[in-house]
Structure formats: structure tokens, C-alpha cells
Amino acid sequence: MQQQSYAYGLNHWDVNPDLRQVLACNWPEYTSHQADSPRFGELPGRDVREVAYHLEVLTVSRLANAIAGIGIARKAHLEVLERVRRRRSFVRPLVDHPPIRRDLTAMAARLAGGLVPGFHAARRFQGAWEERPPYSPGTTMPASCPS
Known part of the structure; x- marks a missing residue:
């Protein structure tokens, strides 16, 4: 398997097809929740x-x-x-x-x-609990980032 970064919204199911088997083995109820499983990288942001x-x-x-x-x-x-x-x-x-x-x-x-x-x-x-990126005034996020 090629090494890939999981940090940028990749579909982990496509990157690592064995992941479904590992989850099904260690978490038997996984198959009933499989349809609800989002892409891991989309949960926190991009x-x-x-x-x-x-x-x-x-x-x-x-x-x-x-x-x-x-x-x-x-x-x-x-x-x-x-x-x-x-x-x-x-x-x-x-x-x-x-x-x-x-x-x-x-x-x-x-x-x-x-x-x-x-x-x-x-x-x-x-x-700083309510702060969101970018943290410092005057800094801007790259155009590729969703707001």
C-alpha cells in the first residue's frame, strides 16, 4: 500500500480497502453503521x-x-x-x-x-475558546480553504 496523508479529506475507504475488514473484525456492529460512515477527513475541516x-x-x-x-x-x-x-x-x-x-x-x-x-x-x-482560524488579526487563509 502506498503511503498517503490522511489529513486532507481523503476517502479512507478507497485508500485502505482493508479498513472495512479491520473495523468489522474489531467492531461487529460496524456493518449496521457502515452507510453512516462519512469520509474521515471531512469531519474536522480541510x-x-x-x-x-x-x-x-x-x-x-x-x-x-x-x-x-x-x-x-x-x-x-x-x-x-x-x-x-x-x-x-x-x-x-x-x-x-x-x-x-x-x-x-x-x-x-x-x-x-x-x-x-x-x-x-x-x-x-x-x-481563546471562541477564536477560529486565522487566529491573528491581519492574517488571511489561503483561497483553497472553505470559509
Whole structure:
């Protein structure tokens, strides 16, 4: 099979005839919905706009992963904090040792430093929710793009 880009409104059924068999094998009810299946590329848009839509979805994914990563790191920080409060070394709790305090403080500062830009980026993205391509004033879309 030749390599082709699926990004520009191609009819995937013509490009990859095995796709129907794969769908029928993995999704037995597919045959009852087969007539309703549009061309995959026509769903989001065409040409430059489709790339813009894909990049928007990618941005949402990156924002979600960044904030989720900070949440996981915060959970790890809280678990370490609880553990060093319970553990003792040389008669004192671990949390009272200066190197442990320094490391925990540095970790908390890195968490705060990562959370602020993550939420700032999410807020800016949310503010641009109603924007449509072209995003910047003064830019124009190619004549080949439908409006």
C-alpha cells in the first residue's frame, strides 16, 4: 500500500480497502453503521483549518498532561512529607534534619513554579475558546480553504 496523508479529506475507504475488514473484525456492529460512515477527513475541516484543529486538540492534551503531572508530583511530595514526619533518625524525626527540609522545600518550590504557568496557559487557552482560524488579526487563509 502506498503511503498517503490522511489529513486532507481523503476517502479512507478507497485508500485502505482493508479498513472495512479491520473495523468489522474489531467492531461487529460496524456493518449496521457502515452507510453512516462519512469520509474521515471531512469531519474536522480541510486543508489549513484541519491542521489548526489538530493542533488545538494537541494543545489541550499537552495542557492536561502538564497539570496532571504537577498533580502527581504534588501527591508524591505529600507522601514523602508524611513519611519523613513518621520516620526517626538519630532520635529526631527525619523532617527535623536540615538536608531533608531543604530538599522538601526545593520540591515544594518547583511544584509551585510548575503549577502557576500550567494554570496560566490553561486560562489563556480558555480565553481563546471562541477564536477560529486565522487566529491573528491581519492574517488571511489561503483561497483553497472553505470559509
